[in-house]
């Protein structure tokens with residue numbers, strides 16, 4: 001058996017208004033991608049004689065990220081030139097950070113599937129500029145798009161504390177969630193806003209020295225991070241079993257082959273010839289600045305989970321849903337605060353007070369099941385949805401009203417599902433839909449009795465069967481009555497009246 005040691009290097013684009021060292025907009029989205037080289041200037045195209053200026057917003061965002069990840073924030077920092085020659089970098093160097101990163105010595109606690117907690121140490125997080133995007137056409141030409149060039153990019157490096165594919169995947173997922181909560185990055189892996197590299201080595205259990213390190217690049221999803229690690233563990237174990245040596249190299253994931261393949265041998269750090277960027281001043285970060293950013297830091301997933309348990313009494317699974325699904329988490333809180341407002345209204349106060357706990361639970365249930373499935377069906381090809389999208393489909397006010405109607409027994413849960421679908425499709429408010437379609441619950445004795453009588457006349461056989469002891473005829477008759485009333489008959493009363501009549 002071999003012990004696996006993994007370290008991660010993760011890049012993520014910072015969500016700022018402008019690029020890192022020039023005033024071009026930071027908007028690397030689809031529209032811009034379709035128009036190559038439209039969001040550029042002499043600075044981000046690396047023209048000779050241009051001078052960079054530091055984007056303060058990007059510095060604030062990396063400090064916030066470092067604080068959220070329990071890092072020490074450097075009070076003294078600087079930028080360095082990392083020299084390498086490649087067409088995606090016309091200056092011949094990248095402005096990055098070498099020995100004085102903004103953040104160092106942090107950690108992130110991850111929770112594994114078996115509920116164990118594991119602390120993964122973070123070596124550093126530094127700031128750099130993104131490179132241009134290269135694309136290679138089938139006729140052998142290479143095209144360069146500078147829209148991405150100069151976007152603020154953070155690089156996070158972990159200590160080799162990770163030992164399994166699951167841990168690596170979990171770290172990336174938890175990190176992504178934190179970045180989204182902080183609003184510092186959209187961190188969408190498919191869009192290349194977050195990019196992972198894995199350093200992996202295997203050694204014999206008990207060996208003091210680590211094995212030969214292999215780097216895996218080109219990992220475009222969490223699933224691929226996991227798969228590529230599992231693949232490497234198998235590949236390297238097989239080689240070691242045969243007594244062969246592992247070659248130190250960079251490998252890339254090939255999805256069509258479901259394998260990692262060798263790319264090139266590794267350059268060592270000194271070939272980058274780092275030296276301090278002469279065009280940028282060193283940066284001093286005051287304690288006041290750090291405190292100011294701390295105060296502005298939004299609530300993090302862990303804190304939110306504790307609060308959701310305390311304030312709303314939801315169970316672990318429900319909380320996990322609202323933590324991971326950021327838009328629905330916000331939507332839930334907006335709906336609850338809408339309902340809380342209504343509590344101040346004296347005409348509704350008593351009903352709401354009495355049923356408050358059930359009402360909150362009802363909101364959670366309907367969001368997690370019915371509303372979510374409507375969203376999933378609607379958004380099939382769009383990937384992620386936003387809070388704005390949810391609010392546009394059904395306002396929290398209308399959603400809260402529907403929950404009140406269920407909670408007060410005015411409509412059954414069956415009707416509620418129909419109304420919700422209608423609300424989603426038409427944006428109409430629930431009372432309107434119920435009135436227009438005659439869906440309000442029938443609770444009065446005479447009306448229900450009338451429907452029951454009609455059903456009994458049409459279903460003489462079932463009545464006989466019931467009298468002869470066939471119990472499931474009762475359920476059949478209930479079904480017929482509900483259908484006849486289009487689901488509006490109060491179920492408890494219907495059962496009572498039917499039973500009395502048959503007996």
Ligand SMILES: [Zn+2]
Pocket residue numbers: 019022023024039040041042043044045150
């Ligand atoms: Zn520019």
